[in-house]
Amino acid sequence: MDQMIQTSEISVGVVGLxxxxxxxxxxxxxxxxxVKAIAPLPTELADAPERILNQIKHGKEADLLTxxxxxxxxxxxxxxxxxxxxxxxxxxxxxxxxxxxxxxxYQKIADVVSTNAVIASNTSAIPIxxxxxxxxxxxxxxxxxWAEPAYMTRFMEITCGTLTSLERANWVFELAHxxxxxxxxxxxxxxxxxxxxxxxxxxxxxxxxxxxxxxSMDDVDKAFRYDAGSWITMMxxxxxxxxxxxQDYPEIFRRIFPLLSNSDNVPELMRPLVDxxxxxxxxxxxxxxxxxxxxxxxxxxxxxxxxxxxxxxARYPFRTDRRIG
Amino acid sequence: MDQMIQTSEISVGVVGLxxxxxxxxxxxxxxxxxVKAIAPLPTELADAPERILNQIKHGKEADLLTxxxxxxxxxxxxxxxxxxxxxxxxxxxxxxxxxxxxxxxYQKIADVVSTNAVIASNTSAIPIxxxxxxxxxxxxxxxxxWAEPAYMTRFMEITCGTLTSLERANWVFELAHxxxxxxxxxxxxxxxxxxxxxxxxxxxxxxxxxxxxxxSMDDVDKAFRYDAGSWITMMxxxxxxxxxxxQDYPEIFRRIFPLLSNSDNVPELMRPLVDxxxxxxxxxxxxxxxxxxxxxxxxxxxxxxxxxxxxxxARYPFRTDRRIG
Numbered sequence: 001m002d003q004m005i006q007t008s009e010i011s012v013g014v015v016g017l018x019x020x021x022x023x024x025x026x027x028x029x030x031x032x033x034x035v036k037a038i039a040p041l042p043t044e045l046a047d048a049p050e051r052i053l054n055q056i057k058h059g060k061e062a063d064l065l066t067x068x069x070x071x072x073x074x075x076x077x078x079x080x081x082x083x084x085x086x087x088x089x090x091x092x093x094x095x096x097x098x099x100x101x102x103x104x105x106y107q108k109i110a111d112v113v114s115t116n117a118v119i120a121s122n123t124s125a126i127p128i129x130x131x132x133x134x135x136x137x138x139x140x141x142x143x144x145x146w147a148e149p150a151y152m153t154r155f156m157e158i159t160c161g162t163l164t165s166l167e168r169a170n171w172v173f174e175l176a177h178x179x180x181x182x183x184x185x186x187x188x189x190x191x192x193x194x195x196x197x198x199x200x201x202x203x204x205x206x207x208x209x210x211x212x213x214x215x216s217m218d219d220v221d222k223a224f225r226y227d228a229g230s231w232i233t234m235m236x237x238x239x240x241x242x243x244x245x246x247q248d249y250p251e252i253f254r255r256i257f258p259l260l261s262n263s264d265n266v267p268e269l270m271r272p273l274v275d276x277x278x279x280x281x282x283x284x285x286x287x288x289x290x291x292x293x294x295x296x297x298x299x300x301x302x303x304x305x306x307x308x309x310x311x312x313x314a315r316y317p318f319r320t321d322r323r324i325g
Numbered sequence: 326m327d328q329m330i331q332t333s334e335i336s337v338g339v340v341g342l343x344x345x346x347x348x349x350x351x352x353x354x355x356x357x358x359x360v361k362a363i364a365p366l367p368t369e370l371a372d373a374p375e376r377i378l379n380q381i382k383h384g385k386e387a388d389l390l391t392x393x394x395x396x397x398x399x400x401x402x403x404x405x406x407x408x409x410x411x412x413x414x415x416x417x418x419x420x421x422x423x424x425x426x427x428x429x430x431y432q433k434i435a436d437v438v439s440t441n442a443v444i445a446s447n448t449s450a451i452p453i454x455x456x457x458x459x460x461x462x463x464x465x466x467x468x469x470x471w472a473e474p475a476y477m478t479r480f481m482e483i484t485c486g487t488l489t490s491l492e493r494a495n496w497v498f499e500l501a502h503x504x505x506x507x508x509x510x511x512x513x514x515x516x517x518x519x520x521x522x523x524x525x526x527x528x529x530x531x532x533x534x535x536x537x538x539x540x541s542m543d544d545v546d547k548a549f550r551y552d553a554g555s556w557i558t559m560m561x562x563x564x565x566x567x568x569x570x571x572q573d574y575p576e577i578f579r580r581i582f583p584l585l586s587n588s589d590n591v592p593e594l595m596r597p598l599v600d601x602x603x604x605x606x607x608x609x610x611x612x613x614x615x616x617x618x619x620x621x622x623x624x625x626x627x628x629x630x631x632x633x634x635x636x637x638x639a640r641y642p643f644r645t646d647r648r649i650g
Contacts, residue, residue: 125577147552155551182551184544194540195552198527200581203574205526206562215519219509221561223520226480226507227472229638233554234630236546236575237531238612242605243623246612249528250599252450253591256525262587266578274575280567287563287571301641305559309636313554318628 007032007178013091013113015105016040017048017078020122020148021094026055027151029072030064031179036084040095040105048078059151062307064180064301082108089114090172092144097243102126103134110136112236118168120144124196128161128187139165144172145193149303152310156181198237207269208261217287233309234316332357332503338416338438339431341365342373342403345447345473346419351380352476354397355389356504361402361409365430373403384476387632389505407433414439415497417469419447428459435461441533443493445469447649449521454485454514464490469497470518477635481506482518523562532594533586542612558634559641 012028015038022044028035029052039045058070065072077084081294085091088093091109095101104119109119115137121144123131128143135141142160156176169185176183184194202224209215215223231240232295239302273286281295290298337353339346340363347369353360354377364370372535381394390397402409410416420426427446434444440462446469448456453468460466468484481501485494494510501508509519527549535538540548556565566574598611605611606620615623 125573130539153551153555155548155555157548182547184540184547186540186544188539190534190539194534194544195548196577196581197534197585198530198545198549199553200500200578201526201530201585202523202562203566203578203581204585205523209515209519209522214513214515215509215511217563219511220523221564222507222509223480223482223518223556223561224523225558225561226478226638227520228524228553229479229558230472230480230631230634231627232557233634234552234627236376236548237527238542239546241528242611242613242615242629244605245607246598246603246606248450250591252521253525253528255596256521257529257591258589260526260529262524262532262582266575266582270575270578273571278571280569280571282570286567288567302556302559302568303496305641306555308640309555309558312633312637313551315633316626 005175005178007047007175008034010034010090010175011036011088013085013109014094015082015085015109016094016096017044017051018094020146020150021092022048022051023148023150024092024094024122024146025076026052026059026149027146027179029075030059030151034075034077036088037079038082038085039078039080041150042080045078046081047077049073052076055149055151058149058303058307062152062153062310067159082112085109086112088117089253090118090120090175092122093121097123097125099131099134101125102131104137104139106131106324114142118142118172120172122146124193124209128159129163131163132161132163138163140168142169142172143193144176149306154180154182154310154313155195156183157186157195158183159193161189175205190297204261204267205265207267208263210221211267211269233313295306330500330503332500333359335415335500336361336413338363338410338413338434339419340410340416340434341408341419341421342369342376343419343421345471345475347373347376348380348402348473348475349417349419349447349471351377351384351474352471352504353383354400355384355476359400361400361413362404363407363410364403364405367405370403370405374398374401377401380474380476380629383474383628383632387477387635388443389476407437410434411437413442415443415445415500417445417447422448422450424451424456424459427456431456431466432458441465443467443497444566445497447471449518452514453484453489455486457486457488463488465493467494467497468514468518469501474631477631479505479507479635479638481508482511482520483508484511484514484518485515529586529588529592532592533588536594537594558638 012033014025017039025035025037056072093105118140120142121131123242132138132141142164145157147153147155158172173183173185184294206220281298284290284295330394337358338361339350342364348364364373381397416432443465445467457463457466467489470482472478472480483497498508498510500607531545550579603610606623609615
């Protein structure tokens with residue numbers, strides 16, 4: 001970050017005010033941006049301001065505020081009319097994961113903003129290079145992948161499509177530091193991005209262990225919570241290898257890689273869940289079952305945990321960008 | 326846990342007082358056991374008591390003590406003579422990962438303890454069913470896999486060999502709760518145990534992403550620290566799927582599983598590290614490089630992080646053992 005950026009001088013637009021969109025609005029307001037938010041659905045238009053205010057109050061509990069919640073909300077404009085986006089230098093699309101709908105949204109955005117304005121999608125399912133085809137001046141389009149809650153997580157993946165200008169991507173990368181993120185910039189548009197690829201490698205093996213009777217779901221959850229969970233927030237993957245001395249890994253890789261699942265198929269265990277359209281804690285039934293009270297308790301507990309782990313992570317701000325070669 | 330166990334009435338033996346062995350001694354002392362520790366190496370015999378006292382003092386910072394450090398140390402006997410193990414109901418072997426050495430140790434233990442005494446190995450490399458062959462009355466032998474530091478992590482894998490008595494394994498499983506563990510009991514002796522299998526699935530994919538140029542090591546570390554790290558300690562794998570609503574997974578599994586690495590080979594990136602015998606933070610060079618000061622800082626920071634994440638995890642003691650089917 002060679003030059004200081006004044007976030008108060010950069011208007012940011014957000015289209016789509018569902019769970020993720022409103023949480024992103026809260027993050028941008030807390031970072032000091034004036035925010036222009038488009039609610040394509042009437043229900044979102046009615047609910048959004050209060051939901052965003054509550055999220056900002058949640059941020060207050062984690063000491064993220066330097067002004068009153070209302071002072072942040074005053075910087076927010078919510079509308080169904082895209083013309084409020086006209087002065088935005090960046091517009092984030094957070095609508096449903098259907099390409100046809102996104103295409104319409106990009107056209108509406110492009111109609112009102114400058115040709116230099118960056119347009120970004122929060123998609124985690126559709127390739128950026130595909131969505132880019134729907135955007136006039138596609139070099140200013142890229143992926144910005146947030147984690148929930150957007151105002152209280154440090155994760156962010158910025159993904160280029162094949163046509164994205166690296167200069168524009170770098171600008172977003174710098175800006176993301178003002179949003180208190182630890183962003184990664186992916187120059188290559190890989191399917192599933194980095195974090196999903198790693199997670200799906202775990203999911204594949206986890207289902208394999210359960211399906212072969214080696215372990216229960218509960219065993220897998222416990223082992224991962226209390227082993228990986230005890231260092232991951234501080235170290236990540238490669239740094240962990242360095243910390244544990246490196247020497248044993250090649251031999252263990254040689255022995256264990258051939259035992260890992262290489263399946264391409266959706267695990268059998270998922271079939272009854274799909275057939276019954278179970279939704280986990282949201283429907284009180286999933287891989288585990290829940291009482292109504294337990295499901296609610298999970299929601300509350302995760303909000304508290306978020307705050308705790310966010311604050312903990314902030315105490316270990318190790319740079320991980322020095323490396324050999 | 327139907328009946329209360331009085332840990333003060335159960336003597337536990339530990340053979341091998343290296344880094345892991347002495348940390349296990351500290352855990353057992355803090356849990357209230359009288360501990361008989363065998364130091365096969367003269368250097369360990371000299372150093373161990375002070376190292377264990379320091380670990381107990383580290384535990385004090387995390388509020389794990391109800392008495393003075395010295396009161397715990399008074400329950401410890403350290404010797405080179407195996408006969409002090411005679412009244413132990415459980416003996417933990419923590420010597421080097423060489424089967425021939427372990428075989429000698431098991432014979433020496435079996436010569437002095439009752440035939441009912443449980444003998445356990447902390448191995449993470451050698452199959453329990455193999456080691457079991459070296460133990461007289463092999464039904465009382467099993468694996469107890471600890472994480473470092475043993476007195477300040479909740480992780481524990483208890484692994485049966487093919488000949489292990491499930492009744493004996495269940496006794497250890499119950500006892501482990503008195504050590505403040507969240508143990509998993511693996512009835513099947515799988516290579517790599519649960520946590521290693523999951524981690525090696527990640528390592529394989531992480532190297533694949535770096536080797537194909539999709540991401541840098543730094544990208545991988547950041548993404549995993551700040552995404553997975555923001556929920557893993559609370560949720561684990563399957564519970565996370567439930568919490569995020571389940572419905573999108575089958576489609577994403579179908580798309581992403583075929584893209585994951587299925588390699589059996591040690592990643593090319595590891596070769597120069599192996600050739601140069603680099604040891605990560607211990608040699609100040611590894612996947613990343615370190616100044617002497619940085620390497621030291623990592624050690625200190627991890628000790629502090631351990632305490633922090635241990636206390637955080639304790640605030641989210643969700644049972645994960647209710648499930649469908």
